[in-house]
Amino acid sequence: SSDELHTVAETLPQLVTRVRQSHEEIYGKPPEFVVAAPGRVNLIGEHIDYNDGFVLPMAIERYVVMAGSRADAKHVQSRFHSISMDSDAFLATDGSPLDLPDTPGWACYVQGVLAGFAATGHPLPALDVCFDSTVPLGGGLSSSAALEVATATLLEAATGTTLDLRQKALLCQKAEHDFAGVPCGIMDQFSSVFGNAGELMLLDCRSQDITAVPFTDDGVTLLITNSNVKHELNGGEYAERRSQCDSALKKIGKSSWRDVCQDDVESHRDHLTGPEYQRATHVVGEIDRTTRAAEAISAGRMDEVGELMYASHDSLSNDFEVSCSELDLLVDLARNVGDAGGVIGSRMTGGGFGGCTVTLVKTDTAAALIDTLVKNYESETGVKPSCFTSCPAPGAHIVK
Numbered sequence: 001s002s003d004e005l006h007t008v009a010e011t012l013p014q015l016v017t018r019v020r021q022s023h024e025e026i027y028g029k030p031p032e033f034v035v036a037a038p039g040r041v042n043l044i045g046e047h048i049d050y051n052d053g054f055v056l057p058m059a060i061e062r063y064v065v066m067a068g069s070r071a072d073a074k075h076v077q078s079r080f081h082s083i084s085m086d087s088d089a090f091l092a093t094d095g096s097p098l099d100l101p102d103t104p105g106w107a108c109y110v111q112g113v114l115a116g117f118a119a120t121g122h123p124l125p126a127l128d129v130c131f132d133s134t135v136p137l138g139g140g141l142s143s144s145a146a147l148e149v150a151t152a153t154l155l156e157a158a159t160g161t162t163l164d165l166r167q168k169a170l171l172c173q174k175a176e177h178d179f180a181g182v183p184c185g186i187m188d189q190f191s192s193v194f195g196n197a198g199e200l201m202l203l204d205c206r207s208q209d210i211t212a213v214p215f216t217d218d219g220v221t222l223l224i225t226n227s228n229v230k231h232e233l234n235g236g237e238y239a240e241r242r243s244q245c246d247s248a249l250k251k252i253g254k255s256s257w258r259d260v261c262q263d264d265v266e267s268h269r270d271h272l273t274g275p276e277y278q279r280a281t282h283v284v285g286e287i288d289r290t291t292r293a294a295e296a297i298s299a300g301r302m303d304e305v306g307e308l309m310y311a312s313h314d315s316l317s318n319d320f321e322v323s324c325s326e327l328d329l330l331v332d333l334a335r336n337v338g339d340a341g342g343v344i345g346s347r348m349t350g351g352g353f354g355g356c357t358v359t360l361v362k363t364d365t366a367a368a369l370i371d372t373l374v375k376n377y378e379s380e381t382g383v384k385p386s387c388f389t390s391c392p393a394p395g396a397h398i399v400k
């Protein structure tokens, strides 16, 4: 049945209880503070957060939960323990580089946030921390931003500090740039910090202003389908896309993509490389599609939202070239079910090259759609996808 196909995760209270218990088992004392930070899904506006564009994400009901307490006074390092990966990172309280062997890959995100927090001038005590996550790892749902934002929230709790929310999101983005080497935009960290139940957020990535776009369950379900593939490319594709966008903008002679229209792209076509022309076409089109989608949702014009989602996917696949056959297949399967089967729209979400699609579907046909996606995707690829639905979730917070 589709109930079995639908991937069920622990609820936030269940995750909190388990992480609290682990803290007690590992450190022999209850945690003093527990925090949660969500992953995100982006409805539309892809690869334009670093191009002064608009994005329309929401935080999802999948979280990193961290439990911490002050370490014994003789300790000069903090210990972070990942429950599901059964690995530890011992980190200087100010995040200063530790060239220790066996430091797990996830430690760079924590370390980057420790360093950014220390730079704000708040001295940090050594901490005993453990954490776990229901955000699928490497699935394009911001598992790393959730880890960064959870760490920043834990440090706020541990020091009794409240950072300005923008400052907090930007500190986490900087951690990703400087410690993970990914020149990401602001969408993921802003989503995890600013999420609100019942709302998508239209984020203007130029001004960093947020406009709430109400999105409540009025017969429409947001379905996330994880292709469960992650193409191991050489890792430089994201940075390469960014620099192609930057060089295209320079050749077009504008300082912001917000001042560029498709006519400008066409009139500079001879000066652009093939990829620069394609990237520019995506950026200009996607900025327009995202503002139109936000308006259409607010006005309840869901058919238009669906058309914009398909157009976004096609542009990411053909012009921005960040999709892959598995994501294209999931979108095509949803598109084939179409209106008649209650599907409103579907597209890849996040950075691409694997990961997830986001689909809007009429609630009463969601189970049938899941069934179709799982069966056909598995028979064509040999891989089982995972499907789950989410309402917009609240952003990072201290758990009482």
Ligand code: GAF
Pocket (backbone or CB within 6 Å): 045, 046, 047, 048, 049, 050, 184, 185, 186, 187, 188, 350, 351, 352
């Ligand atoms: C990744 C990045 F981290 C975001 O900033 C954004 O660029 C996204 O890819 C693509 O829209 O998640």
